[in-house]
Amino acid sequence: MSTTLLWFSGVIGYVIQTKCLSNIQSRKEIPAGINSTVATPETNGDNGSSGSLTFYLTFMYFASWLLLVPASRLWKNMRPMFISDSESNRTLEFNSTNTESVTDDDVDTFSHVLDDPQPRIAPQQQKQKIISVASMKYLAKLTVLASIMIMANLTYNLALSLSPAFDVALIQNTAIFEIVTLLYGVCGISRKNYVFRNFLIMMNAVIGILIISYTKATCDMLAGKLSVNPNTGELTDPFLFDRLKGALICGLGALVMGPFAVLWNRWFCSNISKNDNSAEVLVKQSTHLALIGIIGMIMLLPFIPKFPSRGSLDSISLLYNDKNFWFSLLGAIFFGTLPNLISTLELNRKAPAEYLTTCNLGAIIFMGLAEWICEPTQTTIVRWEVIGYIMLTVSLLVLSVTLGEGKYHH
Secondary structure: OOHHHHHHHHHHHHHHHHHHHHHHHOEEOOOOOOOOEEOOHHHHOOOOOHHHHHHHHHHHHHHHHHHHHHHHHHHHHHHHHOOOHHHHHOOOOOOHHHHOOOOHHHHHHOOHHHHOOOOOOOHHHHHHHHHHHHHHHHHHHHHHHHHHHHHHHHHHHHHHOOOOHHHHHHHHHHHHHHHHHHHHHHOOOOOOOOHHHHHHHHHHHHHHHHHHHHHHHHHHHHOOOOEEOOOOOOEEOOOHHHHHHHHHHHHHHHOOHHHHHHHHHHHHOOOOOOOOOHHHHHHHHHHHHHHHHHHHHHHHHHHOOOOOOHHHHHHHHHHHOOHHHHHHHHHHHHHHHHHHHHHHHHHHHHOOHHHHHHHHHHHHHHHHHHHHHHOHHHOOOOHHHHHHHHHHHHHHHHHHHHHOOOOOOO
């Protein structure tokens, strides 16, 4: 599949996931026997079970990563339908050692054990010792990445319970775009081509995002979501502090995705050869993510909140009995999370590492389109917001060309 289709799959998957999770977080929990209603995301801010729901959604998000392995194997079987003959002819089978969970770098790190003459160890014991040490190192890497993802996903779900989906997508993708671009350059992962020109284009994209976010209050006011206090002339928004808190939490939590991206590329992508079978690479990297998901669930278990009151338990029980809850959750997993992660893995293999940052800009644009499509009567767009979207779109197109040069390098 081409990188363009993978790009759209990843971006649209993120939009679907965010909209579905926001729909879950925005459902007002009411006493049993009364039909549920949909409220704004901020209505859950004072509800005691909102934090519990955030933990459960984070736990379920990691649980969905276990589906990556069967999904990647299905993708492997369906892949001949999407690839060209030239690409299929040059795919080579992996050596049996490449299917092990432990990477070659882990084993090479402890290769000095073989050269140590004291004490004398039988070859089988030497091999077992190397595998044991390398496995512990591999487990430590997965644990570090799982800890990072817990922070990122908890803040993401918590922000969705406080702010609208578009606000969360805007601040999260802007933060990820900036920190990943910075760390890729500092750590030498990104290429050094057209550095100054790319910097100017990125600044243009950031200015476009600032224009969009600045004019958002004007658009909400014209759409009737906000009002002006006639005495003070200020905007009247009872959920202003919740929105600010959600933006701060989400923005700070998204910054950890920078170290995650750097460590992932250093640990699990640096040893990929252009002769490796891409389908096998996808299965192997999906296995890494599935193990990270398992470790993340184990780390979350001691912190899963308990419901002290009967009323809170009834409230959550009513929510889980709601069909819309499960439809939204399943939609987020099967049409959001899985396509997003698989497309991201494939893009990270086929394209230069820095090309993935264009997905963050695309997510902002498509989230704005989704908001306009899903809420046409509650969305008003002003001229300056259109200018901001045009600046962001132009920057996205130029960066996609410059950062994606030589993207079929594997």
